[in-house]
Amino acid sequence: MKILLTSLNSKFIHSNLAIRYLKSSCKNLPVTLLMDEFTINDKMEKVIGEIYRHRPDIVAFSCYIWNIEETLMLVESLKKVAPECIIVLGGPEVSYNSIGLMEENPEIDFIVRGEGEVTFPILMGKIISDQPFDDVEGITYRIDGGIIENRERELIKDLDTIPFPYEDGFEGLENRIIYYETTRGCPFQCQYCLSSINKGVRYLSLDRVKRDIKTFIDAKIPQVKLVDRTFNCNPKRARAIFKMIMDVGGSTNFHFEICGDLLDQETLDLLKDAPAGLFQFEIGVQSTREKTLEAIKRKTNFDALSKWVKKLKGYRNIHLHLDLIAGLPGEDYLSFQKSFNDVYELKPDRLQLGFLKLLKGSGMRNNAENWGYEYTSYPPYEILQNKDITYAELLMLKDVEDLVEKYYNTHRFENSLDYLGLFFHWDYYSLYESFAQYWRGKGYNKVSHSLMRLYEILIGFGLSLKGVDKDLFKDLIKLDYVSLQKPSRYPKGIKAEQSKEKKERIRRFFNDPDNIRKYLPHLKEYTPSQISRMAHIEFFDYDITQIPNADRVIKRPTMVLFDYNISNKIFEKSRRIRINSL
Numbered sequence: 001m002k003i004l005l006t007s008l009n010s011k012f013i014h015s016n017l018a019i020r021y022l023k024s025s026c027k028n029l030p031v032t033l034l035m036d037e038f039t040i041n042d043k044m045e046k047v048i049g050e051i052y053r054h055r056p057d058i059v060a061f062s063c064y065i066w067n068i069e070e071t072l073m074l075v076e077s078l079k080k081v082a083p084e085c086i087i088v089l090g091g092p093e094v095s096y097n098s099i100g101l102m103e104e105n106p107e108i109d110f111i112v113r114g115e116g117e118v119t120f121p122i123l124m125g126k127i128i129s130d131q132p133f134d135d136v137e138g139i140t141y142r143i144d145g146g147i148i149e150n151r152e153r154e155l156i157k158d159l160d161t162i163p164f165p166y167e168d169g170f171e172g173l174e175n176r177i178i179y180y181e182t183t184r185g186c187p188f189q190c191q192y193c194l195s196s197i198n199k200g201v202r203y204l205s206l207d208r209v210k211r212d213i214k215t216f217i218d219a220k221i222p223q224v225k226l227v228d229r230t231f232n233c234n235p236k237r238a239r240a241i242f243k244m245i246m247d248v249g250g251s252t253n254f255h256f257e258i259c260g261d262l263l264d265q266e267t268l269d270l271l272k273d274a275p276a277g278l279f280q281f282e283i284g285v286q287s288t289r290e291k292t293l294e295a296i297k298r299k300t301n302f303d304a305l306s307k308w309v310k311k312l313k314g315y316r317n318i319h320l321h322l323d324l325i326a327g328l329p330g331e332d333y334l335s336f337q338k339s340f341n342d343v344y345e346l347k348p349d350r351l352q353l354g355f356l357k358l359l360k361g362s363g364m365r366n367n368a369e370n371w372g373y374e375y376t377s378y379p380p381y382e383i384l385q386n387k388d389i390t391y392a393e394l395l396m397l398k399d400v401e402d403l404v405e406k407y408y409n410t411h412r413f414e415n416s417l418d419y420l421g422l423f424f425h426w427d428y429y430s431l432y433e434s435f436a437q438y439w440r441g442k443g444y445n446k447v448s449h450s451l452m453r454l455y456e457i458l459i460g461f462g463l464s465l466k467g468v469d470k471d472l473f474k475d476l477i478k479l480d481y482v483s484l485q486k487p488s489r490y491p492k493g494i495k496a497e498q499s500k501e502k503k504e505r506i507r508r509f510f511n512d513p514d515n516i517r518k519y520l521p522h523l524k525e526y527t528p529s530q531i532s533r534m535a536h537i538e539f540f541d542y543d544i545t546q547i548p549n550a551d552r553v554i555k556r557p558t559m560v561l562f563d564y565n566i567s568n569k570i571f572e573k574s575r576r577i578r579i580n581s582l
Contacts, residue, residue, distance in 0.1 A: 001030075001031045001032070001057045001058070001127075001128055002031065002032045002034065002054070002055065002056045002057050002058075003026070003031050003032070003033050003034065003056060003057065003058045003059075003060065003124065004034045004035075004036060004051065004054050004056035004058070004059045004060070005019035005022055005023055005033065005034065005035045005036075005060050005062075006019065006035065006036050006037065006038065006051065006059060006060070006061060006062070007019055007037055007038075007061060007062035007063075007067065008037075008038050008039060008040045008042075008047070008061075008067035008070050008071060008074075009037055009038070009039050009040070009067070010039065010040060010066045010067070011039060011041075012039050012176070013175065013176055013177055014039075014176065014177055015037065015173055015176045015177060015178060015179060016037055016062050016179075017165060017179040017180070017181070017227065018062040018090070018091060018116070019035055019037075019060070019062050020035070020165035020166060021116070021117050021162065021163075021165045022060065022090075022116055022117065022120050022121075023035055023165075023168070024162075024163035024164065024165055024167055024168075025116075025117045025118070025120060025121050025162070025163060026120065026121045026124060027163070028121075029121060029124055029125060029128065030128065031124065031128065034054055034056065035172075036050060036051070036054065038050070040066060040067050040070050044070065044073055044074060044077070047074060048074060048077050048078055048081070051074070051078060052078070052081055052082060056085060057084075057085065057086065058085070058086040058087075058088060058124070058127065059078065059085055059086070059087055059088070060088040060089075060090065060112075060120070061074070061075070061087070061088070061089050061090070061091075062090060062091045063089050063090065063091035063092075063093040063094045064091055064092060064093050065092075065093050065357065065359065065379040065380040065381065066379070066380060067093075068093045068094070068379050069378065069379055071089070072105055075087050075089075075105065075107045075108060076105070076107050078107075079107040086109045086110070086127065087107055087108050087109045087110070088109065088110040088111070088112060088120075088123070089101075089108055089110070089111050089112070090111065090112035090113075090116045090120065092194055092359075092360075092361075093360065093379065094111050094113070095111075095113040095114055095361070096360040096361040097360060098111040098113055098140035098149060099140060099147050099149050102140060102142060102147050103147065108142070109141065109142055110123060110139055110140070110141045110142075111139065111140040111141075112138060112139055113138050113139065113140065113152070113153075114138055114152065114153060114155075115138075115153070115155060115156055115184075116138075117156065117162045117163075118138075118153065118156060119136065119137065119138040119139060119153055122136055123136055123139055133148075133150070134148070134150070135150075136150055137150055137151055137152065137153035137154075138150065138151075138152060138153030155184075155185075155198060155202065156184075156202070157202065159183075159184060159202050159203065159204045159208075160204060160205050160208050164211075164212055164215070165180075166178070166215065169219075170219055170221065173221075175222075177223050177224075177225050178216065178221050178223065178224045178225070179224075179225050179226075179227055180212065180216070180224050180225070180226055180227070181204075181226060181227045181228050182203065182204045182209050182226065182228055182231070182241065183201050183202060183203050183204070183228045183229075183231070183233070184201070184202045185198055185199070185200050185201040185202055185229070186201065186229035186230050186233070187200075187201055187230060187233045188229075188230065188259075188297070188298060188299065189297040189298075189363075190286075190296055190297060190298045191295075191296045191297050191362060191363030191364045191367070192296060192325070192328070192356060192357070192358075192359070192362055192363075192364045193229070193359075193362065194359055194361055194362055195229045197361055197362075201230075201233055201234075203234075203237070206237070206240055206241070206244075209241055209244070210244050213241070213244060213245060213248065213254075214248055216252050217245075217248050217249070217250035217252050218250075220250070220251060220252065221252050222251075222252065222253065223252065223253045223254075223255060224252055224253070224254050224255070225255040226254065226255060226256050226257070227257075228256070228257060229257065230257065230258065230259050230262075231256040231257055231258050232256075232258045232259060232262050232263065232267070233259065233262065235262060235263075235264055235266075235267055238258075238267065239266065239267055239270055242267075242270055242271065242274070242279070243270060245278065245279075246270075246273070246274055246275075246278065253277055253278065253279070253280055254278065254279055254280070255279075255280040255281075255282065256279065256280070256281055256282070257281075257282045257283075257284065258281050258282070258283055259283070259284075259300075260283040260285070260300075260304075260305035260308055260309055260322075261300055261301040261302070261304040261305040261308070263304075263305075263308035263312075264308075268308065268311055268312065268315075271312065271315065271317075271318060272315045272317070274315075274317055274318065275317065276316065276317040276318075276568045276570050276571075277317070277319075277568075277570045278317075278318075279317075279318045279319075280318065280319040280321065281312070281318055281319070281320050281321065282321040282322075282323065283305070283309065283320065283321065283322050283323070283348075284322075284323045285300070285302070285305065285322050285323060285324055285339070285342075285343050286298060286300075286323065286324060286325045286328065287324065287325065287328050287331055287335075287336075287339045288302045288338065288339045288342040288343070289330065289331050289335045289338070289339060291330045292328050292329060292330040292331040292335070295328070295329040295330045295371075296328055296329065296364070297363070302342065306342075306346060309322070309346050309348070310346065313346070313347065313348075316568075316571050319349045319350070319570065319571075320348045320349050320350070321348060321349060321350040321351075321352065322343050322346065322348040322350070322351055322352070323352045323354060324336075324339055324340060324343055324351070324352070324353050324354065325354050325355070325356050326353060326354070326355050326356065326389070326394065326397045327355055327356035327383040327386065327389060327394065328356055329364075329371040329386065329388065330371075330388060331388060331389070332388040332389055333389055333390075333393040333396075333397075336389070336397070337427075337429040337430075340353070340400075340428070340429040341426075341427060341428055341429050344408075344428045344429070345426075345428075349411075349571070350409050351404055351408055351409065352409075353397065353400065353401040353404055355382050355383065355394065355397070355398075356382070356383045357375075357380045357381050357382050357383070358373060358375045358381045358383065359381060360381075365381070371386045371387060371388075372385075372386045372387030373385075373386045374386070374391075396433065396436065399436035399439065399440060399445070400429070400432045400433060400436050402436075402445075403432050403435055403436055403439065404432060406454060407435075407454070407458065412451070412454075412455075412480060412481075412484060413454075413455075413458060413477075413480050414480060415476045415479050415480050415544075415547055416458060416462065416473065416476045416477050416480050417431070419462075419472070419473060419476050420462055420465065420468070420473075423465050423466075423467055423468060434465075435461055438460075438461045438464065439457070439461075442457075442460075444457060452489075452491055455477060455480075455481060455491035455494075456491045456492050456493065458477065459473075459474065459477055459491065459492075459493045459494075462477075471541050471542070471555075472541075472542050472553060472555070474493065474494055474495060475540045475541055475542045475544055476544065476547075477491065477494060478490070478494050478495075478496065478538065478540065479540070479544045479547065481494070482536065482538050482562055483562065483572075483573060483574050483576065484573045484574070485564065485573065486533065486534075486535075486536045486562070486564060487536070495541070496538075498539070502539065506532075506537050507528075507532075509537065509579075510528045510531050510532045510535070511528045516531065519561055519563075519577055519579065520535060520561075520563060520565075522565065523535070523563075523565060534563070534564055534565040535561060535562060535563050535564060535565070536561075536562045536564070537559060537560070537561050537562075537579070538559070538560050538562065539557065539558075539559055539560075540557070540558045540559075540560060541555060541557060541558075542554065542555050542556070542558065543555075543556050543558045543578070544558065544560065545558065545560060545576065545577075545578040558578060559578070559579050559580075559581075560576050560577065560578055560579070561576065561577045561578075561579050562574045562575070562576050563575040563576075563577065
């Protein structure tokens with residue numbers, strides 16, 4: 001018998017952890033186990049064809065809000081060409097109202113609810129041996145024209161009993177993110193999250209975690225993303241794992257979802273010595289409005305969170321990603337603006353503005369009427385409005401989110417945006433709101449734009465604002481642009497012409513060993529031609545070396561040397577040095 005484990009990932013770079021758990025859990029069954037992953041962007045006809053060519057007896061799909069619609073389309077078509085193939089669905093999107101889903105989709109033969117590492121191999125064993133399913137906990141199945149929902153299976157108490165999901169190695173996972181977990185469950189009861197349903201946290205043993213982590217590092221996996229809901233819910237244990245990773249070394253980046261206000265000085269004392277790029281933290285702020293946090297049963301001390309985030313940022317070795325959720329109960333458009341500004345002022349390396357989704361089984365969905373929620377009836381069940389925020393306001397937030405992605409999160413426009421913040425009295429939400437209105441008014445939302453064009457659009461917006469020093473703003477745009485890479489051309493509107501005399505002076509600068517010893521001593525072994533490709537000299541009308549105090553920059557011709565040959569390029573792409581003469 002041949003079993004195919006598959007899923008539609010949201011992007012090619014992602015991989016599916018669940019089907020790897022199932023494959024490891026079924027290793028002792030007398031079957032042929034196959035895995036094949038696709039994406040929601042693949043043509044359905046192609047996916048159906050690839051699945052069919054495997055000639056499986058059983059196909060098991062891992063289902064989530066981002067792939068359920070496409071998965072159900074696949075299942076319907078697959079049954080038409082392979083009617084004897086047994087279809088099994090599992091995952092969070094099918095674990096609730098499984099009977100209703102099977103009534104609406106007669107092609108589904110079985111649904112595995114909840115954790116599948118124990119249930120799935122038992123079910124497969126029953127199918128192989130043609131035994132009844134009435135004693136298999138955690139499944140919903142079709143029999144004699146009816147649908148039966150067996151009782152729930154208890155959660156797996158000892159996570160160490162679950163096999164390592166990558167025991168067969170990492171073949172086929174090149175250039176993909178690897179997912180891993182050291183815990184299941186969450187200590188918090190956030191009403192928008194499915195983790196709130198099952199109380200408590202279960203842990204892998206530290207010995208098991210150490211073995212697993214060493215496997216990733218030894219295999220030189222580029223990035224491992226931990227899916228623990230709150231990795232540092234036990235700070236002492238979190239520190240032990242951080243130290244394990246630091247002691248083993250290697251080049252693997254580890255991404256953690258942590259609770260910012262659970263950080264402490266002992267943890268930061270450890271983290272300050274972590275090599276740059278080893279760790280990446282995602283911190284869910286969601287809102288800074290206390291009444292909203294109370295409504296969703298989330299306890300967050302934003303003052304403590306801010307304190308620790310600021311300290312972490314000062315170390316310049318850990319990428320910080322902070323999240324907000326729009327549409328939470330009790331948060332209207334104005335209070336969300338405050339939440340946005342509160343988080344923006346912390347200057348995270350990435351600011352994610354998400355939109356509330358009312359997931360099946362979540363407290364928010366069960367109590368949607370209390371808050372006047374309207375949401376899409378199809379996945380991902382995103383809210384359309386509630387009694388606090390209108391659909392029109394959420395549409396504006398979508399436009400703001402788009403510009404935050406294009407401009408803030410790319411870190412290509414930092415000095416320009418900071419300067420424009422001055423004209424909105426550091427109300428950065430108003431800055432992005434105004435930019436969004438300008439963007440849509442010009443019709444820029446209708447087409448995609450190159451990086452060069454994004455600079456040019458920002459120039460146009462900045463110059464449209466009353467009081468902006470046009471020459472200074474253009475210098476700041478040029479600073480942002482040149483800081484990232486040696487320019488071959490410039491955005492339109494930027495003064496960058498160099499006379500033959502200036503070009504000759506620059507050539508002489510790089511040919512002078514004294515200049516190299518003084519300004520670029522780490523490049524002294526290279527030839528002048530090689531050095532000129534790793535460094536750049538730019539002319540400005542203002543002394544931009546005074547940045548970040550852009551409101552006090554002095555207007556005076558300034559020459560700046562940009563050194564692109566720096567060791568830590570995670571937070572900066574170049575080092576800039578003012579030179580007095582060429």
